[in-house]
Amino acid sequence: MGYEEPVTDYDKIVENCTCAFCGSNCDDLDCLVKDNHVVAVRHACRLGASKIMEDEDQRLKVPMMRNENGELVEVEWETALDAAAELIANSVRPLFYGWSETSIEAMKPGLELTELVGAVIDNQATICHGPTVQAVQNVGYPLMTLGEVKNRADMVVYTGSNPMNAHPRHLSRYTTFPKGWFRKRGRYDRTLVTWDPKYSDTAKLSDIWIPFEENGDYEFVNAIRAVLKGKKLKKDVIAGIPTEDIYELTEKMKNTQFGALFFGLGLTHTLSKQRNIDIAIQLVQDLNKYTKWVLLPMRGHFNVNGFNIFMSYEMGFPYGVDFCRGYPRYMIGETTTIDLLNRKEADVFLVIAADPGAHFPSGANMHLVDIPVIQIDIHWGPTTELADIVLPGTFIGVETAGTSYRMDSVPLNMKKAIDPPETCREDEWIVTELLNRVKKIKEASK
Amino acid sequence: MEYILKNGIVYDPINEVNGEKKDVMFKDGKIVDNVSDSAKVLDVTDKLVMPAGVDVHCHLAGPKLCLGRLYRPEDERRGVKPKTDITRAETGFSIPSCPATGYRYSRMGYGTVVEAAVPPLEAKHTHEEIIAIPNIDIPTLPLFGNNWFVLQFVKEGNIEDLAAFVSAWLKITKGYGVKLVNPCGSEAWGWGMNVHGIDDPAPYWDVTAREVIRGLAEANEMLGLPHSIHVHPNDLGHPGNFPTTLNTIDCMKDIKKNSEYRNQTIHLTHAQFHCYDGTSWRDVTSGVEPVADYINKHDHVTMDMGQVTLDETTTMTADGPMEYDLYELTGLKWANKDIELETASGLVPFIYSGRNPVHSLQWAIGLELALTIKDTWKVALTTDSPNAGPFIRYPRVISWLMSNQRRMEMMDNKEVHSWAARKSSLATLDRDYDFYDIATITRAGPSKIYGFEDRGHLGVGALADIAVYDLEPNNFDPSINAAAVEQAFGNALYTIKDGEVLVKDGEIVKVVSSRHVWSNVQGFEDEEKRVIEQIMPMFNKYYTVKFENYKVHDHYAEPSCEYKINASK
Structure with a gap:
């Protein structure tokens, strides 16, 4: 990475935009706009900036449908929307998946459509922090907003996540480097700890790195809990870590003034799955007997948490909600996307702001090949290859304003900086159109 | 739309109405003291009205x-x-x-x-x-x-x-x-x-x-x-x-x-x-x-x-x-x-x-x-x-x-x-x-x-927010009928909000949007501006959101019911 000259050729600056990339939702971005195009982004990390600036790359710009030859060809909006509505209205087990990279405003008509046709609605939590939600339902959820960590924390622990690569401003904006009210010297007032089998970029920055062995997370955390409760460890090495290190770490965690534990998919998706999170939460609960500890899952998409919140307040359940009986049902393994696809239950799949083609297990994707797939998205991706109808949306937080919830559940109103391409439509508009058309079909058939 | 709620037994403590048999009239969402002949009659003879x-x-x-x-x-x-x-x-x-x-x-x-x-x-x-x-x-x-x-x-x-x-x-x-x-x-x-x-x-x-x-x-x-x-x-x-x-x-x-x-x-x-x-x-x-x-x-x-x-x-x-x-x-x-x-x-x-x-x-x-x-x-x-x-x-x-x-x-x-x-x-x-x-x-x-002058009572000009319960206070002794009291108060005969019947016989018959009720203090604008400027450095340094993104934008509070308060300094 060489030195890059600052961009000086722009028409206007749109300040305090919210980044639509990861769950950090940094809301301090300044977008430099020229000819209705973002030419530079101040304050954003490279991930956020490149997503915003290189937005035209592989952009879906027109509605498309697959023809007899299996090729996607451009069609009118009317044609595509009518065909999609027809599919949804006539399906028996429709499944509406995605939602984590769109706004709450788009979810509202989406849920209405779900209730109308008795569909299943689900989001990416089903394949990422689903085990976290299960663990939370088992044992509790001691959380905070990120500013609490900034202002108070003197120990910050990351495990099963590598924010330096995945949430690049997490340390600099929220947890480790900033100067806080009670941590006037910022980084110097804090101990940064990483528990991770890998020597990740976050581990390289840390004061303490605990490289427990792969799938050793449950055993390792269990050992800390045991030490905390005054037990003596009987092995010399636990999960690849010498016990004296565990004693030392436990002592440090106990004697800190305010500690924060952040965990990612590295914890939710190793062998013990939600049990890993159970024990991590319980560790934090135990530590509160001695001092102050909190935790937070590192959510990925900028509104993945928003969907879980939205569904909880609208219908009482966070994800994987089935309306086929006229009331919401939430049964993990029963009403969750992967399971529905593996059992070949779903007969129409609407995917909005997600890329199952890239992320789902191949068994689930094989069923997607067999059923009609309607895609609402802004970029061409593996899912587009599976899609039968493609409806091009707009970019929330850049081209369209909307509400999102940060990983710590702070709601943000995301501004728009530029106008969307003329041929694209807002997600909210597309979903509302589908809803209205399905309503009409249902009424006509009564 | 005009309504007349007829012959209920009314309890309206703010207006010192204690179990009187009377009509309650309302028009366009407000309580009024008379309505035209075309008013719709809701007969609630002897029922409990509050x-x-x-x-x-x-x-x-x-x-x-x-x-x-x-x-x-x-x-x-x-x-x-x-x-x-x-x-x-x-x-x-x-x-x-x-x-x-x-x-x-x-x-x-x-x-x-x-x-x-x-x-x-x-x-x-x-x-x-x-x-x-x-x-x-x-x-x-x-x-x-x-x-x-x-x-x-x-x-x-x-x-x-x-x-x-x-x-x-x-x-x-x-x-x-x-x-x-x-x-x-x-x-x-x-x-x-x-x-x-x-x-x-x-x-x-x-x-x-x-x-x-x-x-x-x-x-x-x-x-x-x-x-x-x-x-x-x-x-x-x-x-x-x-x-x-x-x-x-x-x-x-x-x-x-x-x-x-x-x-x-x-x-x-x-x-x-x-x-x-x-x-x-x-x-x-x-x-x-x-x-x-x-x-x-x-x-x-x-x-x-x-x-x-x-x-x-x-x-x-x-x-x-x-x-x-x-x-x-x-x-x-x-x-x-x-x-x-x-x-x-x-x-x-x-x-x-x-x-x-x-x-x-x-x-x-x-x-x-x-x-x-x-x-x-x-x-x-x-x-x-x-x-x-x-x-x-x-x-x-x-x-x-x-x-x-x-x-x-x-x-x-x-x-x-x-x-x-x-x-x-x-x-x-x-x-x-x-x-x-x-x-x-x-x-x-x-x-x-709460200082709500426009609700909680049935005086003229108040919001037509009314509840009718399926009890006849003159033929009923609540002190020996606890189960009936619980049943009645849990299932209103009518719930009327802003002059619209939302509940009838304990079932929802109409759904309307809730209003966001808030206080808008008038007369403190200069002081507010000065104080916001004064605290802004601390805000920017210690919060993790920008002030612009912190506030509740108007569209989150629609429909709103704003009470203007005249601050007396």
Whole structure:
């Protein structure tokens, strides 16, 4: 990475935009706009900036449908929307998946459509922090907003996540480097700890790195809990870590003034799955007997948490909600996307702001090949290859304003900086159109 | 549209109407004194008619609720109802989904419900939930008692700037009044600590609850806000906490009231949790007598009950340390949510049982309070929903208040543990509330406490928010018919909101959007601007959001019901 000259050729600056990339939702971005195009982004990390600036790359710009030859060809909006509505209205087990990279405003008509046709609605939590939600339902959820960590924390622990690569401003904006009210010297007032089998970029920055062995997370955390409760460890090495290190770490965690534990998919998706999170939460609960500890899952998409919140307040359940009986049902393994696809239950799949083609297990994707797939998205991706109808949306937080919830559940109103391409439509508009058309079909058939 | 509600037996305490048979007329959403011949007649001959209910304190929308729903699917699976042609599906018992919340309040004949704790940083979330709740108007109370700016202004003794800050933050959060929760204690929870009593300073701040309560009260009165400060005192739920409660209300007695409508300068919320004597859960007894005695002798304080309903429920409060204590006591799953610069909060499920001595005593204390405070205008009916029980139990609480026979039956039949009778004076109280008293504690009093001049009564010009219940007060003795009272108050014959019939025969017939009720203080704009400029460096440095993105934009609070308040400086 060489030195890059600052961009000086722009028409206007749109300040305090919210980044639509990861769950950090940094809301301090300044977008430099020229000819209705973002030419530079101040304050954003490279991930956020490149997503915003290189937005035209592989952009879906027109509605498309697959023809007899299996090729996607451009069609009118009317044609595509009518065909999609027809599919949804006539399906028996429709499944509406995605939602984590769109706004709450788009979810509202989406849920209405779900209730109308008795569909299943689900989001990416089903394949990422689903085990976290299960663990939370088992044992509790001691959380905070990120500013609490900034202002108070003197120990910050990351495990099963590598924010330096995945949430690049997490340390600099929220947890480790900033100067806080009670941590006037910022980084110097804090101990940064990483528990991770890998020597990740976050581990390289840390004061303490605990490289427990792969799938050793449950055993390792269990050992800390045991030490905390005054037990003596009987092995010399636990999960690849010498016990004296565990004693030392436990002592440090106990004697800190305010500690924060952040965990990612590295914890939710190793062998013990939600049990890993159970024990991590319980560790934090135990530590509160001695001092102050909190935790937070590192959510990925900028509104993945928003969907879980939205569904909880609208219908009482966070994800994987089935309306086929006229009331919401939430049964993990029963009403969750992967399971529905593996059992070949779903007969129409609407995917909005997600890329199952890239992320789902191949068994689930094989069923997607067999059923009609309607895609609402802004970029061409593996899912587009599976899609039968493609409806091009707009970019929330850049081209369209909307509400999102940060990983710590702070709601943000995301501004728009530029106008969307003329041929694209807002997600909210597309979903509302589908809803209205399905309503009409249902009424006509009564 | 014109309506005439014919021949009901009307209870309207604000207009001193006590069980008169009369017609209530309304037109275009307001009560009027005459209507044309074409008015639609709703015949409610001999039925019980009251203004629609006003709830002074409930947790029904916002981040805590949402966390509760997310982590308690076991609660959401209770109370499931499929969708109908008019209503959406319902879920939840103690923490119902938003649509269910609106429908259930509407079915009970309620028209206005106050959301009692809103962290300003997440006020947008609360307003988003209000959008999803139908059929009731919802004022919100932002949390100020542990806000760092408040602590600073109080420390400097700078009441004028504090008032400007409160005024600005009510606009920013679209809030209605000032809420304090465990002042200084929730800030201490930032370090896993708590404060005890009103003179124990918050760590590092050197500010006490006494100073915060008095400072915010002075600011509240300087602005002339329609509601007084709304206080959840320190030491909630601790045996021997009644002196803290007394100190809290007593430290307010010299504050001058600046409102013609309300009588109080402090509202003591969920008083039941604050009236315990003794030193531990083993020797705890009721501490109602001194508190009730104080309230009987002083007019600057009102209270609501926080009545325990003996259900499995979910406790949730901005009193973070209290929730951790509860977790240590019960071992049930503990959730916590601290909000930067503003507050703490926590949740723990709780299973109240009549077999448990402490829970039974709590049950007795709530009723004892309501029955020993003589002036019903100082009492409001709440369960601090969902903390002491879900709001759908209000009809049951009404039936207890109206029937000494039922209360004695519960104590005699061992529906509650003997501690209820042994450790409180409940068994000696034979007072029965009548319908006028019930109308006072569920409508008239609450609207007076909140300074709602346009609701809680049926005078000309008031909002046509009316409830009709399937009881005939002249042919019915509530003191011996508790079950019938509960049934009637839980299923309104009519609930009318802004002149529209929303409920008929206990079923929802129409769904409308809830309004966001907030106070817009006029005349403090220059001071607000100056104070915002003054605090902006601290805001930018220590919050993790930009000020521009912090506020509740107008579109989150539509439709709104804005009260313009003329600040008297």
